[in-house]
Amino acid sequence: MPVTTLDGHEVHVDEEGFLTDLSEWDDELAGVLAAQIGLTLTDEHRAILAFLRTDYAERGETATLRRASAGSGVPVKDLFRLFPQKPAKKMAYVAGLPKPVGCV
Amino acid sequence: MTHRAKAAAAGNVVVLGAGTAGTMLVNRLRRRLDDSWTISVVDRDDAHAYQPGFLFVPFGGPTDALVRSRHAFVHDGVELMLDEVDRVDPAARQVLLTGGRALPYDYLVVATGSTPRPDATPGMLGPQWRRTIFDFYTLEGAKALAEALKKFRGGRLVVHVTDLPIKCPVAPLEFAFLADDHLRRRGLRDDTELVYVTPLDGAFTKPIASGRLGSMLTDRGITVEPDFLVEEIRDTTLVSYDGREVPFDLLVTVPLHMGADLVTRSGLGDELGFVPVDRHTLQSKADPRIFAVGDASDIPTSKAGSVAHFSVEILVENLADLIEGRPMSHSFDGHANCFVESGDRKALLLDFNYDTEPLPGTFPAPYVGPMSLLKETRANHAGKLAFRWVYWNVLLPGRPLPLASAMSMVGKQTPEKEVHHARHDS
Numbered sequence: 259m260p261v262t263t264l265d266g267h268e269v270h271v272d273e274e275g276f277l278t279d280l281s282e283w284d285d286e287l288a289g290v291l292a293a294q295i296g297l298t299l300t301d302e303h304r305a306i307l308a309f310l311r312t313d314y315a316e317r318g319e320t321a322t323l324r325r326a327s328a329g330s331g332v333p334v335k336d337l338f339r340l341f342p343q344k345p346a347k348k349m350a351y352v353a354g355l356p357k358p359v360g361c362v
Numbered sequence: 363m364t365h366r367a368k369a370a371a372a373g374n375v376v377v378l379g380a381g382t383a384g385t386m387l388v389n390r391l392r393r394r395l396d397d398s399w400t401i402s403v404v405d406r407d408d409a410h411a412y413q414p415g416f417l418f419v420p421f422g423g424p425t426d427a428l429v430r431s432r433h434a435f436v437h438d439g440v441e442l443m444l445d446e447v448d449r450v451d452p453a454a455r456q457v458l459l460t461g462g463r464a465l466p467y468d469y470l471v472v473a474t475g476s477t478p479r480p481d482a483t484p485g486m487l488g489p490q491w492r493r494t495i496f497d498f499y500t501l502e503g504a505k506a507l508a509e510a511l512k513k514f515r516g517g518r519l520v521v522h523v524t525d526l527p528i529k530c531p532v533a534p535l536e537f538a539f540l541a542d543d544h545l546r547r548r549g550l551r552d553d554t555e556l557v558y559v560t561p562l563d564g565a566f567t568k569p570i571a572s573g574r575l576g577s578m579l580t581d582r583g584i585t586v587e588p589d590f591l592v593e594e595i596r597d598t599t600l601v602s603y604d605g606r607e608v609p610f611d612l613l614v615t616v617p618l619h620m621g622a623d624l625v626t627r628s629g630l631g632d633e634l635g636f637v638p639v640d641r642h643t644l645q646s647k648a649d650p651r652i653f654a655v656g657d658a659s660d661i662p663t664s665k666a667g668s669v670a671h672f673s674v675e676i677l678v679e680n681l682a683d684l685i686e687g688r689p690m691s692h693s694f695d696g697h698a699n700c701f702v703e704s705g706d707r708k709a710l711l712l713d714f715n716y717d718t719e720p721l722p723g724t725f726p727a728p729y730v731g732p733m734s735l736l737k738e739t740r741a742n743h744a745g746k747l748a749f750r751w752v753y754w755n756v757l758l759p760g761r762p763l764p765l766a767s768a769m770s771m772v773g774k775q776t777p778e779k780e781v782h783h784a785r786h787d788s
Contacts, residue, residue: 273569318641318716319662322526322561323591323603328633334591338604344589347563359567360560361531361664361698362575362712362720 265290276350276357283311283354291352303340303352306330310353320355322346372398373468375681376457378447378624380405380432382413382758383656383670384473389760390678392437395685402441402465404457408432411501412753414667414746417533417703419504420496420511420614421544428501435758450628452649469651469681472630472637474622476529476657476665482618483524485595494598495613498537499529510612511544516553517611519545522600523560524592524618527636529657529665532712534558534616535565536703541614542582543705551583559587559600559608568719570777571712574736578704619665621658636660641716642693644677653677663696663716671757672697672767697769699725701746709742711735715769721776726765728773735774 262271267287270279275294277283288307292299299307309330313321323346327334341348350357375391377384380403388403395401408431415428436442446460450470457465478499480486486495496510497503521538528534538558545551558565558579565579565586566572579586593603600608621635630637630648637654638647641661646652654660655677656670663669673694680690696716703709711733712720724731732741756763 317638317660317662324525325633334593334603343604344563346561346589346591357567358526358562360526360562361700361714362535362566362568362571362702 264294272356274357277354278356280314280354287354288352291354295348295351297341297348297352299352300340302332302336306332306337306340306349307353310349310355314353314355320350320353320358322358373685374400374402374466375469375471376465376467377401377403377471377473378450378457379403379473379475379622379656379658380436380442381410381473381475381656382667383475383658383674384471385410385432385435385758386671386674386760387471387473387655387677388440389435389437389758390674391681392439393760394678394682397439399685400441401439402443403436404443404445404447404459404465405432406444406446408444410435410758412750413499414530414753415750416498416501416504417536417540419501420498420507420537421540422508425501425505430754435754437760447624448627449624450630450652452628452630452652455651467651469653469684471677471681472622472625472646472652472654472658473656474625474658476527476619476621476636478528478617479620480615480617482620483592483595485597486615486617488595490595490598490613494611495595495615497615497617499533499616507614511541514550514554514612516550518555518557518609519612520557520559520600520608520610520614522558522592522608522613522615523562524616525561527634527665528616528619530700531664531666532700532702534560534614537614538584539578539582539705540703542584556582556584557587557608557610558584559590559592561589561591563588570722571720571736574722575710578738582705619657625658632660641696643680643690644673644694645680645690653681661694661696663714664698664700666698666700667753667757668699669697671763672699672765675767695768697767699765701742701749703743703746704738707743708738708740709746710738711742711745713769713774718769718771718774721774723774725773726770731773 269282337345347357409429410432411429448458448460492506496507523534590602625631626635639654639659644653657665676692676694679692683690700712701709714720722736725733
């Protein structure tokens with residue numbers, strides 16, 4: 259897996275730029291990743307990221323929008339407001355998790 | 363001492379659901395446990411469906427013998443009860459039937475599957491349901507769709523996945539390929555716009571599969587509408603949460619999937635009613651005496667018959683361990699093995715687990731196959747058709763199938779090996 263440097267942070271990423279080593283992620287890096295896709299993190303964003311991280315650690319799979327909404331209490335519509343256009347991918351990217359995938 | 367050992371030996375296992383997973387489980391468990399243990403399985407009806415057969419029904423495939431009596435496939439030493447379950451009371455360690463009767467258990471296995479829920483999307487069950495909106499995950503839906511396809515003379519045919527997880531996650535893709543083939547044969551393909559709508563970022567999402575198979579859709583002229591999460595259906599238009607609209611003349615949708623309502627009523631489910639379990643032992647995170655197998659659990663692999671089969675083998679050994687007083691010794695790796703029909707009497711074969719994405723190669727033996735992984739072949743299609751016989755006669759009765767429950771890397775080409783082979787060839 260390629261190594262890249264983002265604002266002084268050296269991280270392992272896949273071909274699409276998603277982090278591949280969960281342990282390299284922290285709150286500060288989240289801000290850096292968010293900036294890469296033009297987002298400025300607020301407490302609303304951070305609450306969702308916190309749920310995604312905990313959920314992934316427990317289940318080994320990135321939560322769907324529906325599950326992220328149920329787990330964080332943020333309505334799906336607001337996920338689209340907070341992470342515009344492709345919230346599922348963007349949330350995973352900023353949370354340092356794999357993008358949601360199918361079986362193939 | 364003797365008395366205590368005897369008391370510890372007698373007990374019972376109750377299984378909820380006599381579908382693919384539940385039936386395989388009780389039959390294998392019956393052979394594995396001694397007669398002092400009773401095994402009961404509860405289902406609300408006596409109709410066991412061969413679900414993989416539904417895919418072909420809309421295109422004129424056979425509808426006979428797709429549903430058979432559950433009794434015929436449950437071992438004589440297992441009690442099959444046809445009854446409605448109200449809920450599980452984990453604290454009292456019993457299952458409550460709607461009639462008021464209680465079934466105590468030492469171990470409980472939830473195998474109640476997953477169910478398409480068209481009622482979960484506003485507008486899906488409206489006046490267009492089974493007029494222009496169809497599903498093929500139920501036999502009635504697949505039959506109704508067959509009639510609609512007969513009358514179809516071209517227009518916008520939209521194949522749609524509401525959300526994940528769904529059972530047999532490749533089925534909507536197979537449907538799109540078969541529809542393309544079907545319309546071509548009828549001379550209607552040029553008059554049909556075929557659109558595939560998915561909440562994911564593409565029809566193929568794993569890097570090696572997308573690289574090798576990505577062109578399967580463009581080659582067939584199928585348009586993909588990615589990252590589309592439906593909020594509602596307005597008359598004959600899919601509307602997403604971010605306001606995109608996909609109109610259709612004929613919609614073939616895979617509705618939201620949920621676990622059984624009894625799981626939710628029992629407080630054992632997640633937000634969709636699937637049972638959170640340890641992904642390696644299938645033990646409920648809420649109660650060590652409860653397990654979930656097959657589509658009913660929340661394990662991060664495909665909801666598929668092959669997964670049910672491989673994980674049942676692990677679960678039988680682990681239940682035997684617990685019953686005989688040992689810690690659980692087996693661990694499930696998420697192994698799945700799925701055929702993907704691609705039209706023109708060809709199919710692909712996928713083999714993967716929690717850690718390894720679908721790779722190319724041959725299966726089950728290296729180089730000779732006879733089936734090819736991640737590649738369209740006639741042999742794979744023959745394998746898919748033959749599987750129906752294997753299902754009723756080998757899998758459900760719990761007879762051994764010469765396939766290991768753990769995924770094998772034998773015969774697979776890893777990305778490095780692929781490069782290596784390419785160099786050899788050139």
